[in-house]
Amino acid sequence: MNIGDIAKATGISAKMIRYYEETGLIRPATRALSGYRVYSDNDLQTLRFVRRARDLGFTVKQIDDLLTLWRDRTRASASVKEIALGHVAALAKKMQELKEMSDTLLHLASHCHGDTRPDCPILTTLGSTEAVAALPRTRNRSKTRAFDRVR
Amino acid sequence: MNIGDIAKATGISAKMIRYYEETGLIRPATRALSGYRVYSDNDLQTLRFVRRARDLGFTVKQIDDLLTLWRDRTRASASVKEIALGHVAALAKKMQELKEMSDTLLHLASHCHGDTRPDCPILTTLGSTEAVAALPRTRNRSKTRAFDRVR
DNA sequence: GCTTGACCTTCCAACGATGGGAAGGCGCAG
C-alpha cells in the first residue's frame, strides 16, 4: 500500500503520516525501488490506533506513550488506565474553564439590550478600570495559551 | 510608564505587548528619546481590555473586533452581543466535543482492571481492526486541530 | 566618572499539529 491508500484507510492525511514518521511517532516506512513509502497491514493498524487516540484528544506525545504501552505486552494495565484517567481529568479541567468563560459571557450578555443603542455592559465591563468580580480570574495564566482558545 | 510597568499592571508579558503592537491589535506606543516605549493610562486601559477578553477565550481577531466596537461610540449594542453570543456557542460546541471524548475514555477505563495484569480494553479497543461504535466519529476532522487538544 | 545590574531594544527560532504549494520523479493507461 502506498501512502495515499493508507491515508484514505485511516483518515489521516498523507502529510501528517509523513510528519508522524519524521517526528518518530511511527517507524519509517519501508521504501519501494521508486522511493515510494510502502505500508503493511501492521502499519495500518498502528495508524488506526493513532487516529483514534487523536480523536480522543490525546497529544502526539501521549499517543507516543500509549503506543509504547500498546506494543509492550508485559505492561500493567494500570499504566494505561493512569494515562487515560489523567487525560479525563485534563478534559474536565478544560471544560470547567470553558464553562466559566461561557457563564461570564452569558451574564454580561443578559444585561445587554442587543438593539441599536450603543451602550453595552459587555464592553464597559471589559474596559472598566476596576477589577471585575464576575470575570474569571485565570490564575494560571501561564498555562492557558493560544491553542486553548476556541475558534 | 515603560513596557515592564504595563506588563506588570496588566498581566500581559512585555513580549506579547510588543507582538500585539506589531500585529496591529494595539496602536504603536510613543517612544522616549532612548527608544523605549512609553505608555499612557489610556494604553493601560486598552491593554486591560485585551487581557480580560483574552481570559474569556476570545481570539486576537475577535478582540480586535471588540476593540473597534469599544472605541466606536455609535455602534449598536447588538453587534457586541452577537459576537459574545457567537463565542458562547463556540464554547458550548467545544465543551460538547470534550465531553464526548471524556465519556468514551471513562467508558473504556471502566472496563480496565487497572492492576498489574497486562490486558487492557482501552488499548485493545484503540488498536482493534474493527471500527468501534463507542468512539466519537469526528466527522469534521478538518476542523479539529492541534490547538484543540488538551494538554 | 565608572561599574553593575535591571531594564529596554530588535531579530530570530521554537513550540504543536496541520495545510498549502512548488519542483521534480514514478507508474500506468491510452
Added chain:
DNA sequence: CTGCGCCTTCCCATCGTTGGAAGGTCAAGC
C-alpha cells in the same frame, strides 16, 4: 510517448506565546 495521478522532498504559513542572543539605556552605588 504523452498525460494524468500519484509520489517525493523542501519550504512557508498558521496561532499565540515563550525563549534567547546581541546590544543600548538608565539609575544607583562606589
